Amino acid sequence: MTQDLEAERMLLLVDGSSYLYRAYHAMPDLRGPNGEPTGALYGITSMLRRLRQQYPPDKGYVHAACVFDAKGPTFRNALYDQYKAHRPPMPEDLAAQVEPIREVVRLMGWPLLVVPGVEADDVIATLAARASARGMRTLVSTGDKDLAQLVDAHVTLVNTMTNETLDEAGVLAKFGVPPQRIVDYLCLIGDTADNVPGVPKVGPKTAVKWLQQYGSLQGIVEHAADIGGAVGQNLRDTVEWLPRARDLITVRADCDLDGHAGDLDRDLHAAPEDQQALAPLFGRYGLKRFLHELPAQAAGAAPTAGLEAPGEADPPPQPLPPGEYETVLTLERLQHWIGLIGQAELTALDTETDSLDPMHARLVGISLAVRPGQAAYIPLAHAYPACPQQLPVSQVLELLRPWLVDPARPKLGQNSKYDRHVLQNAGIVVQGYVHDTLLQSYVLEAHKPHALDSLISRHLGRSDTLSYEQVCGKGAKAIGFDQVDLETATRYSGEDSDLCLQVHQRLWPRIEADEGLARIYALELRVSEVLQRMERVGVLIDAAALRAQSGQIGARMVELEQRAYELAGGPFNLGSPRQIGEVLFGRLQLPVQKKTSGGAASTDEEVLEKLAEDYPLPRVILDHRGLSKLRSTYTEKLPLMVDSGTGRVHTNYAQAVAVTGRLASNDPNLQNIPVRTAEGRRIREAFVAPPGWRIASSDYSQIELRIMAHLSQDEGLLRAFAAGEDIHRATAAEIFGVLPAEVSSDQRRMAKVINFGLIYGMSAFGLARNLGLERDAAQVYIGRYFARYPGVAVYMERTREQATSQGYVSTVFGRRLWLPEINSPNGPRRAAAQRAAINAPMQGTAADLIKMAMIDVEQALLREGLRARMVMQVHDELVLEVPDEELDWVREQVPALMAGVAQLSVPLVAELGTGPNWEAAH
Structure with missing residues (x-):
């Protein structure tokens, strides 16, 4: 007993x-x-x-x-x-x-x-x-x-x-070995954290291989003479050390x-919290979240002023207990819930599907929550042995359709853009999404995770919810959601909608109370709808052209390989960093620039770019790498991603990724197609318009420099932009002390590097490297720049101070750009955050402007009854597909719409080009 x-x-x-x-x-x-x-x-x-x-x-x-x-x-x-x-x-x-x-x-x-x-x-x-x-x-x-x-x-x-x-x-x-062999394993590979050497050049794979072959460290030592090569010799040289290593590693x-x-x-008996003593301690150190989690009588004794540390969110109240969720299996209960959502002030809506691909995901079930703790799950397509009878999908959707398409019935989602795709796959265009917790979190805390489980943990204090892996498993043993039993599915999906509603109740009041955040949140909600429609349209791809380009790139890669072999004095694998290092630093004795964490000479892009200034082989390797990436990422991959039903590529635009507010394109990434090389620009030739249509590309001109002029209110910059001057020519004239008409092309190029370099926080060292100058000369140019544009220097210093004191900077329109490392004790991290503080308001304001432009352009197209539609957004550029008969309207109106989305201290300018493909439209 x-x-x-x-x-x-x-x-x-x-x-x-x-x-x-x-x-x-x-x-x-x-x-x-x-x-x-x-x-x-x-x-x-x-x-x-x-x-x-x-x-x-x-x-x-x-x-x-x-x-x-x-x-x-x-x-x-x-x-x-x-x-x-x-x-x-x-x-x-x-x-x-x-x-x-x-x-x-x-x-x-x-x-x-x-x-x-x-x-x-x-x-x-x-x-x-x-x-x-x-x-x-x-x-x-x-x-x-x-x-x-x-x-x-x-x-x-x-x-x-x-x-x-x-x-x-x-x-x-x-680890590949059982617990009783962990000591043997660590003796072989060493413990770098404690500075205990192992056998040189023996890593985890070799250690596991030996232990599987010889059973134990003792068995390995007994067979040391049988192990060949340099690693075998290293083992024999280390045999006398291994007993001491074992003593050090064994706990x-x-x-x-x-x-x-x-x-x-x-x-060792766990005791209850001493909440009366914890309260003043949490108060002293500003741990506001934990203070508010204490009972009111304990927390009330603590000081309340100035508790919030930089970047710490307002704490939630005590979490509500887990809710009771209903599985809807009868028409009577479905009608009951339709009545509830019809009367609810706000309904959280969540879909369960058989895929993460929004264009092809099929509905498996829908959950609805009308108040905290009250949610229902409507299964639609579960199919496992002994699964209860479910209502027909068509019947459920037809009964829900009036509510789903009614813009007057307020709805809430977590990443509602995905749910809109899923329901549109089922034939329903949902209206009335007035809130989205993913976007609420992004607006409040762009630097933190925005997945629902993170929000539940951070803002509700719940850690007992079901995860997707708990429900469906992972790896080879994973099952589809349609195979999940209804009891588990109801709890999982019910939690999603119920806790989404609870998270909203925590986050929305904080946004609503701040005019700038409320403005940005409203912008993001509208952009989400525009993006969903744009993703749905997709962009037409000439797959045959890409395949032809792929063959040409392959032929060019072969030429570069042969050239590399000639320069290296023999063949080697251009895709192997180890072999590249052996050739560059062993055979050719080129100077080592830096080393990897493992102690090997680095062959990363930065190193090769530096070496390429003086030696031909690194440049050939870089060119080969660039073509290899271009082929694998675009010319070979894009044709495989063409949707068989639409003949188009449908990227996903992620809103809640970049802390600056920029969109992120993925699956495929259409925003990182390189344009500095002829091969890269040719990729854009494969983005085409259908017969009778043209591609139109409209982008902002020097948008971040214009925003810098607005933020800094520097008289010189304001004057140059107001006069419509070439800003790089104007800067060159100021820095080099010549008339604008006398500025050479080389001087203008240098001024352009300075203009953009400084707004990205480039140092004199970085500027010198970019311009091919001595550091002292670059410092002179920087000094001249700030002497001519003193308002910029004042803005930069003021922004750094604001970032340091409040932990974030803001865009012109109120978006908060958090800088978690701005007060870091780590010097390089702190310096990087200070550089980001300078540029973030410009990049973030530019992101706000292009999002405003997307909304205004789409609204104008709909208002005019035009067929032209946006198909891509790439940084400061909107790409449209335009029928030939609507080109004149688009040429005239789209740049004007983009320029008119906001009034800054300098004029906004957008320029538009058209052509049969994306490249030709530039």
Whole structure:
């Protein structure tokens, strides 16, 4: 009986040292009201709270501990004086958070263990061994691969940052060896985190191969003479070191913990949170979310002013309990729900399908939520053994159609653009989407994840919802949603619509209260509808032309290969970075520019571009790479992506990806077709108009420079644009001290690089490299630029200060562009964020303008009853398909519409060209 009771009691151990650094590096540079760093504190508090929700005492986890490394050496330092010797000192901002973290851990009810002279891993191993001896199971929360050696029938690992759980089968699947061979595996590959060398040149694949072949490290050592090649010699040279490596890597399960955790029941019993003590602590460090999660009587005692750290969202109230969801299987219940949604102020609508491809996804079911906790799932196409009878799809859709197509019936979705596609596949053009939680999250927190599960966790505090993988599985064993049983499908889909509605109730008031955010959100909602229609139309592709181009590119690649062999003195694989490195830095002895993380000489594009300035072979390799990418990405792939039903390519425009507000095209990506090479430009020739139609391309002229003039209010820039001057010529005249008519083409080119380089935060070093100048000369040009345009310098400094103080910058129209690294203690990250702060308002405002233009152009086309339609949006450019008889109207009106979407301090200018294909329209 005692053994049975013990088996019901479980031990939950947290590897605090593993999470300390990971939380510090994963979180943005959050600061409390007094300027103290709080990122790691926030991250670990969040992780521990989530862990306690998932594994509470009432589910058996009555024993628990959070374990940290103590300062000072351990027995491993005596074994090997270079143990962890390469680790830099703990960053000051992290060190400042260690004591607050430990205090929060204690107050949250976690027994805290810091044992002098014993590493956290060894403490965990010892406690797990004691629990196993009592027949108890142990769950270890860690991100440390070393602890995989502890896994057995009683011990499991969980990584809360990746949601990965490792039991014995999981360890084998992840590492290729069972837990009892992890020490052998690590001895072979080494442990770089702790500076424990392994066998040189032996990586995971070789280690697994040897262990499978010889059974154990001892077996490998016994057969060392049989292993050939350089790696075999490396093994033989390392044999004497391996026993010490084993001592260093093996965690100790027999440590003396007296005075710290001598008794599981006495020392490791999870306690309730001390909420009265936590409240002032959360208040002091600005952890507003956690403060608001405390009961009102506890939180009320804490100070409330200035609690919000940069980038931290307003916290949600306590989450509602899980709802009860109905499976609709009868006409009577369907009619009941049609009555509910007909009277609801707002209905959350979600579709379940058999595909992620919006153009071909087929409805499997629909869920509806009319208030928190009240949702229904209408199954339509589930098909598994013993599946209950469902209402006919046609009947359900016809009964729902009046509500779906009624713009006066307010609807809410999460990525409603996808759901509109799905329902249009079924013959229904939905109207009345007035809210979208994906876009709400994007407008509020563009720098954070926007998937529904992330929003539920972040804003509702829920971590118990079903994931798609839990419902359908993954990999080869995955099933379609139509194979999911109705009970599970109802809970999963009901949660989607119900919690979407709850997320909306948290996010919408925050948007509504801010005029700028409300304006941007309204813009994104309208753009979503335009994009859905544009995706539906697609763009016509000349697949035969692409296939012909593919053959020509292949022939050119062969020529480049032969040229590369001549320059290298022999053949090599131009697709192999290793062989390229051997040729460039071994055979030809070219100077190494930088190294990879593994210590090899890098052959990335930046290195090859630098070498190509002085040597011919790197340029040939770069040209070959460019053609290879062009062929694999476009000339070979695009013809395969032509929809058999429409004869067109239908890209997906993702709104909630780029923090600047720009759209992202994918499947296929039509925005990154290179135009600097003749081969790249020819790709655009395959984007064609049907007979009797033309392609029209209209784009903004120098849009970001015009926005810079507006934002900076620099008199020189304002004057040049107002006069309609060539801005690059005007800049060259200012910098080089000549009349505009005397500016040479080379001077104008340099001025163009300076104009665009500076708004992207380019340094004197970067400018010198781009212009082929000495750094001092580039600095002189920058100095002259700012002397002629002082307003630009003032704007840049003001913007950096605003970004540093508030954590974001804004576009002209109110879009917030978050910069999580703007106060980072990491110098390069902070500098990159400062550069982004300068450019983001310009790029973001340009994104706002083109979105406004899309709406106005489409509305004008519909108002005039024209057949012309937009087929692509590429950065600052709109691409239309226009019947010949409507060309005159489009030529005159579209540029005017684009120029008239907003009034800035300088005129907006759009230019339009037409032709039989996209390239010819430029």
